[in-house]
Amino acid sequence: MDFGDVINHIFGHFINPQKRIFFGYFCLSFFIGFTWLFVLKKKSVRTSLAIIFSRNVWMGRSAKVDYTIFILNRILTLFISPSLITQLAIATAVYFWLHGVSWLQVGAFAQWPKPVIIALYTIIIFVIDDFSKFFVHMMMHKLPFLWSIHQTHHSAETLTPITVYRVHPLEGILYALRGSVAQGTTLALVFFLFGSSVSLASVLGINVIVFVFHIAGSNLRHSHIRIRYWRWLETLLISPAQHQLHHSIAVEHYNKNFGVALAIWDWLFGSLIYSQADDAVLEFGLLEKGVKSNHSAWILYCKPFVHLYGCACSLLMMSKYQIVKFLRYALKILSVNL
Amino acid sequence: MSKSKLGATALVICLGAGLASADTNYGPYPITLKGYNGMKSNSVSYTGQIARHVLHDSVKKLAGTGDGGANSGRLAAEILSYFHGSDKNKSIIAPVDKGEFNIKQETLNEISSGKNLSGKTYKGVINAWPGQMTGPDVIVSMIKKAAATKGGFDPVTGYNYPQLISKFTMGAVSYNQTVNNYLDGKLAADSKPNNKPYKEGAYYTGKEHSWDEAFGYWGAAAHSLNLTAKQNYDIAKMKDLSAADANGDGLVDLKSEYNFGHAYYGAAFDKGGKTTYFNTITKSFIDGRKIIANAAGEKLSDGERAELYALAKVIGDNWEGIIAEAVFKYAGSVYKDINKLQDALSAGAETDKIYAAYGKHWGELKGFSMALQVGKNNLGATAAELNRLIGFGPVTMNNSYVTGVDTNGNYAMDRRRAWGDYQLHMLKIQKMMADEFGVKARNNDQLSELEALASSLSATESAETD
Numbered sequence: 087m088d089f090g091d092v093i094n095h096i097f098g099h100f101i102n103p104q105k106r107i108f109f110g111y112f113c114l115s116f117f118i119g120f121t122w123l124f125v126l127k128k129k130s131v132r133t134s135l136a137i138i139f140s141r142n143v144w145m146g147r148s149a150k151v152d153y154t155i156f157i158l159n160r161i162l163t164l165f166i167s168p169s170l171i172t173q174l175a176i177a178t179a180v181y182f183w184l185h186g187v188s189w190l191q192v193g194a195f196a197q198w199p200k201p202v203i204i205a206l207y208t209i210i211i212f213v214i215d216d217f218s219k220f221f222v223h224m225m226m227h228k229l230p231f232l233w234s235i236h237q238t239h240h241s242a243e244t245l246t247p248i249t250v251y252r253v254h255p256l257e258g259i260l261y262a263l264r265g266s267v268a269q270g271t272t273l274a275l276v277f278f279l280f281g282s283s284v285s286l287a288s289v290l291g292i293n294v295i296v297f298v299f300h301i302a303g304s305n306l307r308h309s310h311i312r313i314r315y316w317r318w319l320e321t322l323l324i325s326p327a328q329h330q331l332h333h334s335i336a337v338e339h340y341n342k343n344f345g346v347a348l349a350i351w352d353w354l355f356g357s358l359i360y361s362q363a364d365d366a367v368l369e370f371g372l373l374e375k376g377v378k379s380n381h382s383a384w385i386l387y388c389k390p391f392v393h394l395y396g397c398a399c400s401l402l403m404m405s406k407y408q409i410v411k412f413l414r415y416a417l418k419i420l421s422v423n424l
Numbered sequence: 425m426s427k428s429k430l431g432a433t434a435l436v437i438c439l440g441a442g443l444a445s446a447d448t449n450y451g452p453y454p455i456t457l458k459g460y461n462g463m464k465s466n467s468v469s470y471t472g473q474i475a476r477h478v479l480h481d482s483v484k485k486l487a488g489t490g491d492g493g494a495n496s497g498r499l500a501a502e503i504l505s506y507f508h509g510s511d512k513n514k515s516i517i518a519p520v521d522k523g524e525f526n527i528k529q530e531t532l533n534e535i536s537s538g539k540n541l542s543g544k545t546y547k548g549v550i551n552a553w554p555g556q557m558t559g560p561d562v563i564v565s566m567i568k569k570a571a572a573t574k575g576g577f578d579p580v581t582g583y584n585y586p587q588l589i590s591k592f593t594m595g596a597v598s599y600n601q602t603v604n605n606y607l608d609g610k611l612a613a614d615s616k617p618n619n620k621p622y623k624e625g626a627y628y629t630g631k632e633h634s635w636d637e638a639f640g641y642w643g644a645a646a647h648s649l650n651l652t653a654k655q656n657y658d659i660a661k662m663k664d665l666s667a668a669d670a671n672g673d674g675l676v677d678l679k680s681e682y683n684f685g686h687a688y689y690g691a692a693f694d695k696g697g698k699t700t701y702f703n704t705i706t707k708s709f710i711d712g713r714k715i716i717a718n719a720a721g722e723k724l725s726d727g728e729r730a731e732l733y734a735l736a737k738v739i740g741d742n743w744e745g746i747i748a749e750a751v752f753k754y755a756g757s758v759y760k761d762i763n764k765l766q767d768a769l770s771a772g773a774e775t776d777k778i779y780a781a782y783g784k785h786w787g788e789l790k791g792f793s794m795a796l797q798v799g800k801n802n803l804g805a806t807a808a809e810l811n812r813l814i815g816f817g818p819v820t821m822n823n824s825y826v827t828g829v830d831t832n833g834n835y836a837m838d839r840r841r842a843w844g845d846y847q848l849h850m851l852k853i854q855k856m857m858a859d860e861f862g863v864k865a866r867n868n869d870q871l872s873e874l875e876a877l878a879s880s881l882s883a884t885e886s887a888e889t890d
Contacts, residue, residue: 174879177877177878185847185851186845190844192763270878273878277873277874277877285877288880291880
């Protein structure tokens with residue numbers, strides 16, 4: 087791999103329609119944000135543009151950490167990604183396993199009309215993928231050792247679309263594995279039952295539903311533009327304002343709105359809150375002992391390992407009684423959420 | 425096509441072939457044997473191998489002519505006379521004229537006399553077939569069983585004998601003789617040296633004839649490198665006389681103008697555009713023969729033999745690749761046939777034709793898998809796993825399958841397997857062929873659609889989160 091390939095790998099997401107930060111989605115998000123501020127919020131053109139392109143947001147210290155972590159993570163994926171299990175490997179294993187299930191027959195529903203199969207697959211893969219993101223995200227907030235790595239993302243004090251990449255590498259691995267398991271399992275099952283008619287309804291190479299999610303302003307989730315939906319719609323879909331509440335340091339917003347595209351998961355698991363009508367400024371970031379803490383990329387990379395080391399040491403030093411107590415606590419967290 | 429058009433076409437091909445013949449035709453090559461004073465001007469000779477291809481084709485054809493048992497004794501004797509060879513000048517049963525595709529020879533002695541298959545069949549024990557028999561014994565057993573069936577197919581066991589016999593014989597004779605004998609032991613310095621005649625009175629040297637015989641077993645027409653994969657495939661299918669008839673006499677000379685055996689399969693895979701098995705192997709044979717011809721009857725140097733060994737490895741690897749591709753392809757066919765059978769059973773529809781096609785494809789799968797195991801490489805655990813996955817027999821309509829054979833030659837079918845389990849075995853076979861042999865043509869790939877679906881989803885390398 088030469089230098090050009092490395093540069094392409096790092097910044098290729100900006101020209102890849104499969105990625106949220108594709109420049110086309112960026113432009114649409116700016117347009118949606120401007121329309122929201124200028125048309126609905128009656129801001130002047132100058133004010134609207136000033137809010138969208140705020141120097142404090144885009145060139146602030148937090149944003150610079152976003153950019154640094156983005157580049158470092160892109161470089162790290164060069165080395166990590168090849169060794170991760172792919173959705174194809176999981177799909178193949180599941181597909182093989184399904185052949186041994188006596189009450190299932192290959193192509194049992196292969197005679198269904200092709201458009202129905204395509205629509206079904208496109209919806210199923212989207213819904214399961216979205217649920218798996220919700221669930222893993224929720225666990226990252228509920229389980230201490232996962233929270234220690236997810237803090238990197240929540241340390242952002244200003245939100246830019248690049249904040250979506252502000253994650254600890256361990257979280258990146260966890261999310262990649264989540265994608266492999268969710269997508270691999272689903273596509274194996276659907277392909278097993280519906281046969282060769284299965285294909286994805288796609289636009290620009292991605293699931294048409296994900297495409298709609300992106301052109302509808304997915305980048306505004308990590309921004310300071312508080313776009314809200316109607317209440318009924320916020321029960322179905324997470325609005326940018328709802329995700330911004332998820333990043334808020336206000337106690338009443340803790341552990342709310344874990345969803346990515348669909349809000350129904352939060353509604354089902356009791357973690358949904360709706361956006362607020364007032365224009366109160368939300369504060370983002372992390373509180374440590376009641377004080378907002380600032381972090382460099384280096385600290386953000388290392389700190390989770392220190393936390394994890396502490397967790398491991400505690401676990402090793404536990405008595406049997408303590409281990410049982412810890413497991414009960416973990417089960418309690420899980421049962422509350424399930 | 426009129427005779428004049430045919431002649432003109434053949435002439436054009438002849439002229440074209442003539443221009444390119446030095447590098448693209450297998451022969452003619454000059455006599456280099458020191459001290460030879462005869463009238464021969466071309467040292468190429470591999471008619472014995474062509475005769476064996478014809479014996480194989482004839483055995484396969486005859487194995488499918490049983491009438492259900494009434495003619496079994498006579499038929500078995502007739503087939504065995506081709507397998508073991510005969511003092512009589514036997515008629516060629518296959519290939520024979522088909523439409524305008526007229527074959528020059530009608531009897532075996534017009535090609536070469538006194539040839540047989542049994543003497544050149546791999547003599548080791550065949551673990552892939554019930555009974556722990558040697559290669560020749562397996563084929564004799566199959567021939568006798570075939571003669572007692574109707575049309576070569578036994579619906580009880582699911583065995584399609586013409587396919588089993590054919591695909592195994594191609595491996596046990598042609599492939600095995602080439603990679604284990606002519607391109608192995610006979611390339612050694614002291615074996616069949618190039619400064620001596622192959623045998624007393626021969627007009628070709630030891631190395632010339634060893635290499636020629638290997639080429640003969642490969643089965644490609646001498647001018648085949650001038651043709652496309654599709655043309656070479658169509659020659660074996662007897663569809664393209666103009667491509668076959670290199671000398672323009674309106675007839676196909678089996679001794680040099682026809683594609684036999686694995687060469688045909690190589691062309692079949694290559695016409696898909698993903699592989700070049702046929703040309704790679706044929707060109708390697710031509711390159712090797714030129715090295716021998718250029719030695720001008722002198723003993724080959726170590727360097728020249730090293731070049732031949734290198735070419736032999738290319739030939740052996742690609743040849744093995746062709747057989748692995750065939751195993752891959754027919755594992756996919758069997759998988760698809762089971763789907764069709766299950767659909768028909770669910771719908772209460774007729775299954776006889778589907779089951780017969782399933783048996784035919786399984787016979788090809790099994791035969792090729794057995795051929796794969798008689799090459800130069802000891803496949804070890806891969807062979808054991810391949811045999812376990814395919815089994816001794818296909819899953820039959822009552823889910824039983826052959827598990828062994830008793831001393832009287834009766835097959836035991838005392839176990840049952842679900843269709844889904846057997847389909848899984850086919851998938852694992854395809855994966856094995858891809859992983860262990862690197863197959864590229866991948867006909868009837870049953871996992872490619874799953875791979876395509878996976879690639880249509882977003883890659884896992886992203887660290888996006890929320």
